[in-house]
Amino acid sequence: MTAYQELAARAARMTAINNAQGILGWDNETVMPHGAAETRAESLAALALVHHDMICDPKLGDLLEEASGEDGLDAWQRANIREFRRSWLSETALPPDLVEASTKAVARCELRWRQARQEDDFAGLLPSLAEVLRLQREIGKAKGERLGLSTYDALLDQFEPGLTAERITVLFDDLAGFLPDFIGAVLDRQAGEPAPAEPQGPFPIPIQKDLAKAFMTTVGFDFERGRLDESTHPFCGGADNDVRITTRYDENRFASALLGVMHESGHALYEQGRPRDWLNQPVGRSRGMGVHESQSLIIEMQAARSHQFLSYAAPILREAFGGEGPAWTADNLYRLYTRVSRSLIRVDADEVTYPAHIILRFRLEKAMIEDDLPLADLPAAWAEAMDDLVGITPPDDRQGCLQDIHWPGGAWGYFPTYTIGAMTAAQMFDAAKQAKPTLPDCLAEGDFGPLVGWLRENVHGLGCLYEADELLVRATGRPLDASIFENHLRQRYLEGI
Amino acid sequence: MTAYQELAARAARMTAINNAQGILGWDNETVMPHGAAETRAESLAALALVHHDMICDPKLGDLLEEASGEDGLDAWQRANIREFRRSWLSETALPPDLVEASTKAVARCELRWRQARQEDDFAGLLPSLAEVLRLQREIGKAKGERLGLSTYDALLDQFEPGLTAERITVLFDDLAGFLPDFIGAVLDRQAGEPAPAEPQGPFPIPIQKDLAKAFMTTVGFDFERGRLDESTHPFCGGADNDVRITTRYDENRFASALLGVMHESGHALYEQGRPRDWLNQPVGRSRGMGVHESQSLIIEMQAARSHQFLSYAAPILREAFGGEGPAWTADNLYRLYTRVSRSLIRVDADEVTYPAHIILRFRLEKAMIEDDLPLADLPAAWAEAMDDLVGITPPDDRQGCLQDIHWPGGAWGYFPTYTIGAMTAAQMFDAAKQAKPTLPDCLAEGDFGPLVGWLRENVHGLGCLYEADELLVRATGRPLDASIFENHLRQRYLEGI
Known part of the structure; x- marks a missing residue:
């Protein structure tokens, strides 16, 4: 067995463990009885340890070295070694006591955060969040030394390899220069039109489920290798050849479930479309969280909210729910699903204001990691940035800097991938339309x-x-270019295309 | 850390892996999309290997030795070491190439069996079944040498530790002397009475599901630590604190689903009732397959088919399904669910004839393992034993020696546990009634x-x-005593008690 073959065998075994983790994770969120939580946590911890032991095997470094020197490897195999080395470097960069300290600090802080958010008590969260931040800095430093990156870039690299703060800053500054005036212009335009009508429910959940599955089939989801289920927080998870998405239903509105399904279906198409021959190897994985988000947004934002697709979907929805009247026209639904407003909560934000929420989080988390912003000053800095970028300020921290779990959860460096994904989606959709001129007409069918x-x-x-x-x-x-995303926004929200 | 503590920590980790396997196994049978089969097999194989590596750790033998010598251990801890040693001895008794050869031979033979059964082609199955038998003999020999047991006893020991062929022979010979005449007497008695009436469906599946859950609650199933789902072959599986049973529904008959649920609930009560403080340790496991089967049969056969419980259940069933007429009386349902007939297929057999099916399988498999019965002579030996014990002979091998997956599947030594379970159930139910005289009246409520x-x-x-x-x-x-089971049969089937 060559070193490369040995590596591939090890990668396959690690993937098999990852796939087990993926299914247990799905089970946790969808069907597990409450009383099993602790037992399940033990199983997941045991699997994480098994995986960690596999990647920390001292022989792995030598195998990677040796395999890199082998002759006759093709481009996929060379990329496979590169990706294996990448995760090996990253996962072995941290001393075990730092991993343990961070895991514990995050668990404590998440718990504290749930209470602090409820009670609007930033001061109460501060000590445990400061500890998470301190450990994130240490993690970034340790990974950065290993990978030759700055502390913050090393955190970014965990979610989107290769992405740097320098790059993001250029892209986000461009967008930050564009958005505030643009948001004003869109709101002015909307104010000059009658408000779109909301279809009136109830919308029976069995019908929503049937429609969700029908639309999944429409976009190309493969039910032989995946499922749709329900969970409190929708996600795309599961395992190779077993991609499981979830949604949640509300009898009073169908759009949240169905557009959510379109979003997760975009993620799922990526997972189901990864190269079959390389599924259990590092090179067969998805490229990163930014690219992943772009795939969900292409389906949900670019395609599903287009005039074309809504002209196809409106009569299907109207018939399924027995709807009547002007709320059910394609044009009304289009205006409804592209409605813009200045709002405080990121997850409820529309396509136009969402990037503003992200830009401020990127700027603030980078400043905190780099010690340029004391954690105690976060609420004030947040309010100021919201005012600058979205044109609204939160009345309290619950609707401000306490709204997201990412920072208490130790996911520093994650936020930028949302907007990198949105820009990438716009750029790819634009290129796809150029390459396939019938694309919009096809969506209409x-x-x-x-x-x-x-x-x-x-x-x-x-x-x-x-x-x-x-x-x-x-x-x-071309490389990622904010102007394409801006053009997309301009066309959709000012020109109504 | 003492040797005992180290052992306990290792046991907890192995249990965590077992629990992951249990959930993945449940997922396989209930929700997994077809296209994931191969990926799932890889995950299960990886987990099996992880578990195997843990138990084959060369340090384990020393730890067991050292822990056994520790002072101050209580009875539970000593039993824990004994049980850990038992599985260690058993799991490390086999050379890896024998395990691999057996796994492959079983996989081939199961595949071949599906076809052979369909085509009634015993000759076509013979070569691959001979190979499985040969390897089972080797496995029994290797384990037997390690455990100081005969070859067949070593196979039995895998399913019910401590059970021996000598013991079974005494019990089964007793029963075999009783059954043939008894079956005749029961059939005579039945012939003298009008046949019970079948309730007429359809019985909507949502109602069957609600009833299944209601009866599970009645018997004491804890839904905080378990679930009910559907699968082709009903089972009780899952993990600690997460006991998952399944059933299958038929709109034309409700009894199969509901009595099946009672059976699996009996297994589940055992799993949910294991000692909480020892769940992740060897001493906290269930005692063996015979004892496990006794728990399912106490609920399904002893309790649920009693006059008392049926007097409680009949009006509930009648009301839920909107039934009318004489088919819905408790007495009719009792006669329906205790109906006896000479039949060919074990899984469809009634409480009286079932043990006869098992006795013949025990005698035949023991003879084959001990080389006293050539495999080629199995069909003839089967037909003869069926005639002797059940009073009917199969017209073909599909309804004879090809009906069960156990032998092709490498589960030699498993069959006896069904009837050991039935006898144990009768003996325990009898003792429980003596200890708790209100028990029957309570069932009626x-x-x-x-x-x-x-x-x-x-x-x-x-x-x-x-x-x-x-x-x-x-x-x-007292020790297991066939006469208590025989008394139970006599009372229920001749005296109608």
Whole structure:
């Protein structure tokens, strides 16, 4: 057995463990009885330890070294070694006591956060959040030393390899220059039109479920290798060849469940479209959280909220729910699902204001990691940035800096991927339309073939063969460019295209 | 850390892996999409290997030795070491190449069996079944040498530790002397009465589900630590604090689903009643397959098919399904669910003839393992034994020696546990009624409290603290005794009590 073959065998075994973790994770959120929580946590911890032991095997470094020197490896195999080394470097960069300290601090802080958010008590959260921040800094420093990155870039790298604060700053500054005036212009335009009408329920949940599955089939979800279920917080999880998405239903509104399903279906198409021959190898994984988010947003934001798709979907929805009247026209639904408002909560934000919520979080978390913003000053800095970017200030911290779990949860460096994903989605959708001119007309007939075909060829089927930058340049002809996203917003929200 | 503490920590980790396997196994049978089968098999194989590596750790033998010599251990701790040593001895007895050869031979033979059964082609199955038999003999020999047991006893020991062929022979010979005439007498008695009436459906599946859950609650199933789902083959599985049973529904008959649920609930009560403080340790496990089967049969056969419980259940069933007429009386349902007939298929057999099916399988498999019966002669030997014991001969091998997966599946030594379970159930139920005289009247009110309380105290909560024999003697005052089971059959089927 060559060193490369030995590596591939080890990767397959680690993937098998990851797949077990994925299914247990799904089970946790969907069907597990409450009383099993502690037992399940033990199982997940045992599997994490098994996986960690596998990647920390002292022989692995030598195998990677040796395999890199082997002759006759093709591009996929070389990329496979590169990706294996990448996760090996990252996962072995941290001393075990730092991992343990961080795990414990996060568990404590998340618990504290649930209470602090409820009670609007930032001061009460401060000590445990400061501890998480301190440990995130240490983690970033340790990984950064190993990977040759700055502390914050090392945190970013965990979610989107190769992404740097320098790069994000250029892109986000461009967007931050564009958004405030743009939001004002969109709101002015909306004010000059009659408000869209809300379809009136109730919308029976069995019908919502049938529609969700029908739309999943429309976009190309493969039910032979995946499922749809329910959970409090929708997600895309599961395992290779077993991609499980969830949604939640509300009898009074169907849009949240169905657009949520479109979003998760975008993630799922990526997972189901990864290269079959490399599924259990590092090179067969998805490229990163930014690219992943772009795939969900292409389906949910670019395609499903388009005039074309809504002209296909409106009569289906109207018939399924027995709806009547002007609320059910494609045009009304389009205006409803592209409605913009200045709002305080990120997860409820629309496509236009969402990036503003992200830009401020990126700026603040970077400043905190780099010790340029004392944690105690976060609430004030948050309010100021909200005012600048969204044009609204939170009346309290619950609707301000206490709203998200990411920081208490130790996911520093994650936020930027949401907006990197949105920009990437716009740029890819634009390129796909140029490559497949019938794409919009096909959406109007419920045919996602041209779009998903383009994504499979240019994104899904490539796994980690290329770095994220190269993937995008190959797919769209240029690096990530904020102006394409801005053009998309301008066309949709000012020109009504 | 003492050697005992180190052992306990290792046991907890192994249990955490077992629990993960249990949930993945449940997922396989209930919700997994077809296309995930291969990926799932990889995960289960990886977990099996992880578990195997843990138990084959060369340090384990020394730790067991050292812990056994420690002072100050209580009875539970000493039993814990004994049970840990038992599984260690058994799992490390086999050379890895024998395990691998057996796994492969079983996989081939099961596949071949599905076809052979369909085509009634015993000759076609013979070569692969011979290979499984040969390897089972080797496995029995290797384990037997390690454990100081004969080859067949070593196979038995895998399913019910401590059970021997000598013991079974005495019990089964007693029963075999009783059954043929008894079956004749029961059929004569039945012939002298009008046949019971079948309630006429359809019986809507949502109603069957609600009833299943209601009856589970009645017997004491804890839904905070368990679930009910559907699968092709009903089972009780899952994990500690997460006991998952399944059933299958047929709109034309409700009894199969509901009595099946009672059966699995009996297994589940055992699992949910194991000692909480020892759940993740060897001593906290269930005692063996025979004892486990006794718990399902106490609920399904002894309690649920009693006059008392059926007098409680009949009006509930009638009301839920909107039934009318004489088919819905408690007396009719009693006669329906205690109907006896000479039949060919074990899984469809009634309480009276079932043991005859088992006795013949025990005799035949023991003879084959001990080389006293050539495999080629199995069909003829089967037909003869069926004629002797059940009074009917199969027209073909599909309804004869090809009907069960156990032998192709490598589960030699498993069959006897079904009837050991039935005898144990009768003996325990008898003892429980003596200890709790209100037990039958309580069943008539849907109150399983006295029965389940007795089971928790005398069986469930004891885990593996005692060997199976001692468990039974402590609970019932004597070792397993075929005459109690025979008395039960006589009372129910001849005296109608």
